[in-house]
Amino acid sequence: MSSLAKIKNNTFVNAGEWLRKIVPYLGIILMIVIFQVLGNGKLLTRGNINSIMNQTIYVAIMAFGAIFVYAHGGMDLSYGGVIGFSVLISILAANTGVPVWVVFLANIGAALFWFLLNGMVSVYLKVSPFITSLCIMYMCRGILNTVCAAQKYSVPVYIYNYDNQVFKLCILIGVYVTCYLLFEKSGIGKANKAIGGNPTAAAQAGVNVRAVRIMAYIISGITVGIAGFILMARAGSVSTSTGQGLEMNVITALVLGGVPLSGGSRVKMVGALVGSFSVILLRNGLIILGVNERVIEGIQGLVLLLLVYLTYVKNKDGILK
Amino acid sequence: MNSDMVLKVKNISKNFGLTRALKEVSLNIEQGEIIGLIGENGSGKSTLSSIISGVYPATSGELELDGRPYKPVNTMDAQKQGISMITQEMGTLPGIRVADNIFLGKEQLFTKGGVVNRRKMFREAKKEMDKLEIDHIRPEDPIIKYSLEERKLIEVVRALYGSPKIFIVDETTTALSQHGRDIIYKIIRQFKNENKTVLFISHDLEELMRVCSRMIILRDGVLIARLKKEEFNEDKIKELMVGRKLTDDYYRSDYDGSFEKEIVLSARDLYMGKSLKGVSLNLHKGEILGIGGLTDCGMHELGKALFGIEKPMYGEVVLGNGEKVDSEKRAIKNRMGYVSKDRDQEALILSASIQENIVLPSLSKLRKGGLIFNRTEKRFTSRQVMDLNIKCREITQEVRDLSGGNKQKVVFGKWLGNESEIFILDCPTRGIDIGVKAFMYRLMYQLKKEGKSVIMISEELPELIGMSDRILIMRNGKIRGAFERTVNLNEAVLIKEMV
Incomplete structure (x- = not known):
């Protein structure tokens, strides 16, 4: 019994570990304080909080799914393109007068198709998912550009009923809890982390590496579909620029949440939640300070690079392999 | 001067x-x-x-x-x-x-x-x-x-x-x-x-x-x-x-090379690339089967084939219940465990914790109402850490920081925790010190006594002679000789078959 006690009683050596865990939270608090003060209190107004929530929700939902892919060392850059495609398909579906749950399934199916493609190509054809997803992003953009160039598609009016804070919050919480349990408390998440750590060792411990990797892309595709539904209800229409730049927001969210992009056991679901708030807070705060939206993209790129570098120095494995 | x-x-x-x-x-x-x-x-x-x-x-x-x-x-x-x-x-x-x-x-x-x-x-x-x-x-x-x-x-x-x-x-x-x-x-x-x-x-x-x-x-x-x-x-x-006196029971001291009749695992006529050219063997309940040879004789590949990691071109690996071993997953389901000779590259996730490594093969058993709770994992891991006396600060410590011997104990902990019945050990004492080595030998003997079966692939003849009930010597992808456990068995006899 004494050695069990010894195992438990050893918190102080973990100061560094603890610090690494709380930095993402400190970042949020710091940003809130800075933007609130410099922005003359415009950050924490009812309207702005609403706007932050609205933007965070679909980034966060996509990030929850992305966690699975990034945990096993995979990658996906197609979020923006795929969510745009998903919105397009579901709006087309909604305009045929099908019930709303079919519209919802259209969202998921459209996103799932591309993610399954990325998963299959990277797992079976062994093409880097970085390249595959980049191509998928361009294909989706191409489709959007072609279809939306001449005509603007809008949702039927009843869809706006779903752009409602309570409903969206419920979806956010529901997706988070599901993803949390899948990732932290079930075999699929643990297997993904194990593959990210050492695929050979994972396989020798009985993990079906291919199936688990494909599964991660499927989960990610589903969450992009759900996010697509929310974006559709919010935007009400689809254009060539729908979803543009969202891939950057998702990846920045992961990194701001302390998720190592190389995967492995340090990947935590809560990081996606915290990071999504951080990235939207950062963008929103800068807008309040009067920074031009195009400049913000530049700043975001810089912040991402800086964070990847900082994590790289601290973490023996590096954030990107 | x-x-x-x-x-x-x-x-x-x-x-x-x-x-x-x-x-x-x-x-x-x-x-x-x-x-x-x-x-x-x-x-x-x-x-x-x-x-x-x-x-x-x-x-x-x-x-x-x-x-x-x-x-x-x-x-x-x-x-x-x-x-x-x-x-x-x-x-x-x-x-x-x-x-x-x-x-x-x-x-x-x-x-x-x-x-x-x-x-x-x-x-x-x-x-x-x-x-x-x-x-x-x-x-x-x-x-x-x-x-x-x-x-x-x-x-x-x-x-x-x-x-x-x-x-x-x-x-x-x-x-x-x-x-x-x-x-x-x-x-x-x-x-x-x-x-x-x-x-x-x-x-x-x-x-x-x-x-x-x-x-x-x-x-x-x-x-x-x-x-x-x-x-x-x-x-x-x-x-x-x-820092203490080592007693003489480094290897097992008995010369009773007996085991039960029941066959738990057998290989039938395995062919695989250049490494296996028609290998057949039977592993019995309660047997420590040693496999020796030069490093490129095919014995390491044999270990992988037995556990379903590498697929033979011809021939099959069959369990006592008639099931064929065609993947690691199937092997583990049938209570097999495999210790790779490349510990850091293949057997462990160095950047993961002791706990994450030890529970990995047993995740499906730890499920309660569909979920795996941290306290279940902790209890499971602590038990292995205590039984094997793994020296660590805490079970959430990264395996990377452990010494070679303790890393190897973590690998054993994975399979002991999963209640394995058949152990395939490829160079289990490679690069670990005498203290842990002696511990591993005691453990293997204890497993035998509990009716479990062990295949020990090793490049070290003394440990093969010291621990095995039966030794198979391989050369160029084939089994060249089989030796029963006797007092008179010595290295010279085995080396003659190896080269």
Whole structure:
């Protein structure tokens, strides 16, 4: 019994570990304080909080799914393109007068198709998912550009009923809890982390590496579909620029949440939640300070690079392999 | 008087965070000495050699080379000053040629007006390799053409270029076959003849006693003893290393090689590439089946085929219940466990915690109402950590930080936790110290007594003879001989079948 006690009683050596865990939270608090003060209190107004929530929700939902892919060392850059495609398909579906749950399934199916493609190509054809997803992003953009160039598609009016804070919050919480349990408390998440750590060792411990990797892309595709539904209800229409730049927001969210992009056991679901708030807070705060939206993209790129570098120095494995 | 002195180590200490790896170690090394450095895992021997060869600086203390202060900035700097090291881990760069690897960082020797004279470089590389009588490696070949062992030899050529005064061999021989070892031994003799110095680190005590002129024993970062050749005594050295008297039951003491009739696993006529050419075997309940041979005889691949990691082209692996082993997953479901000989590359997730590693094969069993709770995992892991006496700060500690022996215990913990009935152990005691080795042998014997079955693949004949109920010797992908456990079984008989 004494050695069990010894195992438990050893918190102080973990100061560094603890610090690494709380930095993402400190970042949020710091940003809130800075933007609130410099922005003359415009950050924490009812309207702005609403706007932050609205933007965070679909980034966060996509990030929850992305966690699975990034945990096993995979990658996906197609979020923006795929969510745009998903919105397009579901709006087309909604305009045929099908019930709303079919519209919802259209969202998921459209996103799932591309993610399954990325998963299959990277797992079976062994093409880097970085390249595959980049191509998928361009294909989706191409489709959007072609279809939306001449005509603007809008949702039927009843869809706006779903752009409602309570409903969206419920979806956010529901997706988070599901993803949390899948990732932290079930075999699929643990297997993904194990593959990210050492695929050979994972396989020798009985993990079906291919199936688990494909599964991660499927989960990610589903969450992009759900996010697509929310974006559709919010935007009400689809254009060539729908979803543009969202891939950057998702990846920045992961990194701001302390998720190592190389995967492995340090990947935590809560990081996606915290990071999504951080990235939207950062963008929103800068807008309040009067920074031009195009400049913000530049700043975001810089912040991402800086964070990847900082994590790289601290973490023996590096954030990107 | 002191003119013979090459290297003086004065009160060297090294801390890694809270861990004190070396404590005030002092040492004088003279010309022409072959010094053996021995100690258990984590005793600080690799730390000491790393400081001398410039891998990292000491926390405190000083080094003196030829009477002058010596503070190498990195390994390249150390090599310039005459100290080279080869280590256990891979040290060649893939993707470039053999000659490029040999002259890595010294390209300017062959450069004129910014252009590297390749031909001159190849010639020089050839000359260097001829010196060591390595005749089957071509300097212009890409390095990936060569096996791990050959790459190790290329590394040796690199280390010896520029004729160093001190040559450090850090646990290199474990990774080499007899041929490779012979080359290293020859180099060592040559060094002695030229009145130069070798620092030789190895787990193989017998090897050290044969080769070295003096031996330094470290324990827990402290220099415990300096022994002259005439003071070498195996039992005494082991005792000094572990700090307690070792009893004689290192291996099992009985010669009762019996086991039950029931067959739990059998291989039928396995063919696989160049490594297996028709291998059949039966493993019985309660049997320790030893498989020996030279490193490329196919026995390591056999282990992988038995566990379903590599698929044979022909033939099958069948369990006692008739089920075929066609994947790792199926093997594990049928309570098999596999310990790879490449511990860090294949058996462990180094960046994950002890807990994450140990629970991995058993996740489906730990599920409660569809979920796996942290406290269930903790209880499961703590039990293995206690049973196996894994030395760690906490079970959430990364496996990377553990010593070799404790890492191996974590690997065993995975399979013991999963209540395995059949263990396939590929070189289970490779690179671990005597204390843990003895523990592993006791564990294997206990498993046998509990009616479990063990296949032990090993390159070390003494442990095969010491532990197995039956030994199969392989050569060129085939089983050449089977030997029952008897008092009279000796290495010579087995070696005859191996080569």
